[in-house]
Amino acid sequence: GNGIEAFGYGVINIYGNTLDSCGYDGNTNPNGTQGQHSLYASDYTNSVEVNPKQTINVYGNAINHPKSAGALFVTGYFNNSLPASAYNNTFCIPNAPSNWLDAYVKLGVPGSTMYNNTLLCSGVINTPPTANAGADAIITLPASTVTLTGSGSDVNGTIAGYQWTKIAGPAAAIATPASASTTVNGLVEGVYKFELKVTDNEGAVxxxxxxxxxxALAITLLPAVNPANTVNGLDYKYYEGSWSVVPNFTALTPVKTGTVTNFDLSVANSSDNFGFSFTGYINVPADGVYTFYTTSDDGSNLYIDNVLTVANDGLHAAIEKSGTIGLKAGKHAISTGFFEQGGGEVLTVSYSGPGITKQLIPGSVLFRIPPANVNPTVSISSPSNGASFVAPATITINATATDSDGSISKVEFYNGTQKIGEDLTTPYTFVWSNVVSGSYSITAVATDNSSGTGTSAVVTVQVVNANPTVSITSPTNGTTFAASAIVTINATAADADGTISKVEFFNGTQKLGEDLTSPYSITFNTLSYPKNAAVLQSSFPVLFFSMNTYKLQIGSSHSKCFMRHKRYNIG
Incomplete structure (x- = not known):
């Protein structure tokens, strides 16, 4: 149908409009001949008027792709209109004939004028350009950048511009969105969709x-090495020299070595022209992919399980570099070579991974293997080997102990395999009391601060039995008895390191009797012996009588003890 229809009285100005693809398209039009124009203007009335009431001016309009001739049609029914004008209008008429102005501009009012109407395009209808965003791409982490290679074509014009837009997927950065080709950075695991829009010289897109x-990162997880007997910290070797890249430190002689709790440059002897080799182990809590970061001035290289993970080498100010590696849970070897030539000196090491946000590596996850412990030495200074003591013995054992790479925690004393005592401080001494008779093998065992032990040579000592003591308590020496007397002999006996088994009474070699329990005594009749003065001599363990002399000997089954003589007169 018509794009613009204008009816009315007075002056009608139609200007500044853009009309595209208006007019009669060949289909049945219920309005007959009306509705066939892009712009149609006429008097409002269909009857003859005595005084014309209308002036129509059409200017500054853009009439594109009209569907029929008479695109701009001005008429005055029954000569009711004053002369019209059409000027400064532009037309785009595909396949326009040479007389396009007469065919497409119809001013039906006598005296009307037209001027400066321009045909801007006369070819075929503009075909929108074709955009080609390129082939789909698949990348695998750690790659995080892709290049989008686009293009555009236009069969009836030229490409005026390009525009890339991300329409789906996680965050990403399009480097040059207004170029046909661009890189996209910062990609993470996921599916992205990007759109390329191309615009031609007539504004079609x-x-x-x-x-x-x-x-996701397709990577093999390195197995943990999990060395035994580790302690927190790192080993370091310090070097001095001038380098422009990290040297092969294994071919150099270090100025000094030591241990640190973390990657620490403060132990350097100088502020310039030095290097460090830090070695140890890092404990990661879970299987997964870990990212390590170094910030260094000057250069550094970080290795995990002998794999170069972060290359930050060369002469430069403090910059950060990173690298990723797959690790199984547990302890993995970590080493960093660093050098400083001049200027500032910086080295920090960070990491991130499963359950770990980016952070400086804490000292609690760094480990080293301490040197093999040297066991302590210990010797018994007293008693001397072969020493003898009388039971019940009190034996003071003295020992000396030293540890070349640590300190002594304790010294324990043993009789054979039986522990008899210990001392935690020097001088190391133990007093062994109430030792009964026997042969003893004494050793001292020293333990150091790393639980290493050392054992002394064996010292053998003897503890001998102490003889029992015995005495006749009655009768007293010189007592006189009748010839037919009944005599009771009483004795006391004691053993300092044991017990009395029995007391036996003898006359010479003749046993008179025995007593197994205290108080020890026997009774005998003097009629059994001749009249004479009797001398009783106490010995252990027998009491003897002779024809003319009484002898008393008392003791145990192990040793003998003789008492002074006692004389008795038997009348």
């Missing part, structure tokens, strides 16, 4: 999309 798939 074409669009195409491309999909980028970012797969």
């Amino acid at each position: 074409g669009r195409d999309t491309v999909q980028v798939t970012v797969n």
Whole structure:
């Protein structure tokens, strides 16, 4: 149908409009001949008027792709209109004939004028351009950048501009969105979709999309090495020299070595022209992919399990570099070579991974293997080997102990395999009391601060039995008895390191009797012996009588003890 229809009285100005693809398209028009124009203007009335009431001016309009001739049609029914004008209008008429102005501009009012109307395009209808966003792409982490290669074509014009837009997927950075080709940075695992829009010289656009798939890191997880007997910290070797890259420190002689709790440059002897080799182990809590970061001035290289993970080498100010590696849970070897030539000196080491946000590596996850412990030495200074003591003995054992790479925690004393005592401080001494008779093998065992032990040579000592003591308590020496007397002999006996088994009474070699329990005594009749003065001599363990002399000997089954003589007169 008509794009613009104007009816009315007075002056009608139609200007500044853009009309595209208006007019009669050949289909049945219920309005007959009306509705066939882009712009149609006429008097409002269909009857003859005595005084014309209308002036129509059409200017500054853009009439594009009219569907029929008479695109701009001005008429005055029954000569009711005053002369009209059409000027400064532009037309785009595909396949326009040479007389396009007469065919497409119809001013039906006598005296009307037209001027400066321009045909801007006369070819075929503009075909929108074609955009090509390129082939879909698949990348695998740690790659995080992709290049989008786009293009555009226009069969009836030229490409005036390009525009890339991310329409789906995680965050990403399009480097040059207004170029046909661009890189996209910062990609993470996921599926992205990007659109390329191309615009031709007539403003028509074409669009195409491309999909980028970012797969998870396809990496083998290195097994943990889990060395035994580790302690927190790192070993370091310090070197001095001038380098422009990290040297092969294994071919150099260090100025000094030591241990640190973390990657620490403060132990350097100088502020310039020095290097460090830090070695140890890092404990990671879970299987997964870990990212390590170094910030260094000057250069550094970080290795995990002898794999170069972060290359930050060369002469430069403090910059950060990173690298990723797959690790099984547990302890892995970590080493960093660093050098400083001049200027500032910086070295920090960070990491991130499963359950770990980016952070400086804490000292609690760094470990080293301490040197093999040297066991302590210990010797018994007293008693001397072969010493003898009388039971019940009190034996003072003295020992000396030293540790070349640590300190002594304790010294224990043993009789054979039986522990008899210990001392935690020097001088190391133990007093062994109430030792009964026997042969003893004494050793001392020293333990150092790393639980290493050393054992002394064996010292053998003898503890001998102490003889029992015995005495006749009655009768007293010189007592006189009748010839037919009944005599009771009483004795006392004691053993300092044991017990009395029995007391036996003898006359010479003749046993008179025995007593197994205290008080020890026997009774005998003097009629059994001749009249004479009797001398009783106490010995252990027998009491003897002779024809003319009484002898008393008392003791145990192990040793004998003789008492002074006692004389008795038997009348």
